[in-house]
Amino acid sequence: MIPEVYKVIHRQEEYPGTFTLHLESPASPPMVYGPGQFNMLYAFGTGESAISFSGLEVEEGLLVHTIRAQGTVTRALERLKKGDSLGVRGPFGRGWPLQGIEGKELLLIAGGLGLAPLRPVVYRAWQGKLKASRARLFYGARRPTELLYGDEIPHWIAKLDVVMSVDHGDNAWPGHIGVITDPLQASDIDGANTVAFLCGPEIMMRFCIQVLLRKGVPESAIYLSMERNMKCAIGLCGHCQWGPNFICKDGPVFCYQDIRAWFQIHGL
Template sequence: MIPTLFRIDRRYEEHAGTFTLQLNPPLGSDTTGFRPGQFNMLYAFGAGEVPISISGSPSDKNGLVHTFRTHGLVTLALARLGEGDSIGVRGPFGDGWPLEQIAGKDLLIVAGGLGLAPLRPVIYGVMEGILGQRKATLFYGARRPQEMLYRNEMSSWREKMELELSVDHAVAGWQGRVGVVTGPLAAVEIDVANSVVFLCGPEIMMRFCIRVLEEKGVPLSSIYLSMERNMKCATGHCGHCQWGPNFICKDGPVFCYGSVSRWFNIRAL
């Protein structure tokens, strides 16, 4: 697949080293459709390509939104780009969140750090009232309040869902919890037969959250998580992101924990 040239219409720094880009395709083309949980390969010319999840709303026609953290040469090159600059985009790729599982159930969205980005399209679905969930709760943990993503949107999210925010280190004026995200998750009552959990964050954080969910009796088949590995081709050919029998780029990045728990707990994978 050849990258399509997009223009950066908006760029802002969420916090030090974490950026959000709003991208638009050339005039006349409509290549911004995606399903929540999918990712694009973003190409910084002369530096390379990286997989970045799509963090905007599927119904927003103002372009694709991506949030990323500088982590290597390509993301550093992406961070140096400014509004009006060009960027290559391939995608969208992968299997997204199973939105069809949500109707009539309680939706628990559990995110850590940058893991909120791939879940924000789901939150927009809750805000738009198109998912048919019974009740929605967001559990979001970050190192510090200033490292929480999309803070300016959270007051509007509270109108449609409960928010349980926690940080490792608080500052004066912080109204949420201090402690890890597993705390509020352990404290909440879950209707285990009628809940679905969407989980995204660093793998270690997901592991501890899954442990709490298992202790509470949530069926493994009701837990979905978004995995990341070294994705290169994004089409399941190169094998860089092979994980057990799966290719993260093609079979994921969203998996039902019930079907991948075996691979999730193998240390070498």
């Protein structure tokens, strides 16, 4: 429950209102975590916010978090500059089940900021460290200027199957215009041999799951990362209760088969 002090060693503006912080701890050994887990980032004098890891598990001892400024805490984190300090608690939660993808095709489906929790898995696929037979990334955003990690995506495309879509394109946009479910529906998917990881707006995940089920992907092979207002990160405060689950403790990654009944209740 006691934050450890980290320093910002690099700040990357992704697009207005969304940024990536690279954090360094004076302590050793470095924090060990899994893709899909999260930290509680503490802006001194303001409060904490739950933010997923968006970098490699061990990246020269650094922690990488991509953040959208949309509340009091995240706006305070947005004001941090290189050399500033913040508090870190973690890691928390249950991440992506990489142990269950051996020999299978892996679909990574992200919408908007949802690419951040999937980025560590993309890195593994790009480096050839996954045991999946094939990995494909479907990534949707509102417009081309709101694509995360724009300087990295060309390198990913060189080694991975990447399909991108934007809601609002222009004449310079070479990809699909519309919702990401369209190219997903048009893709050839071997449902019985596929595992899917999804992260993004809940409405996007809802429709993508419908497409996956129609293509024969079992409910037990679909995993999604949920976001709720997490405060304590250990299942005590109750802020993130969702049905019988606490997002911070039992998630944020869930198997669709286990949470289907609650996921289908709009507004829950």
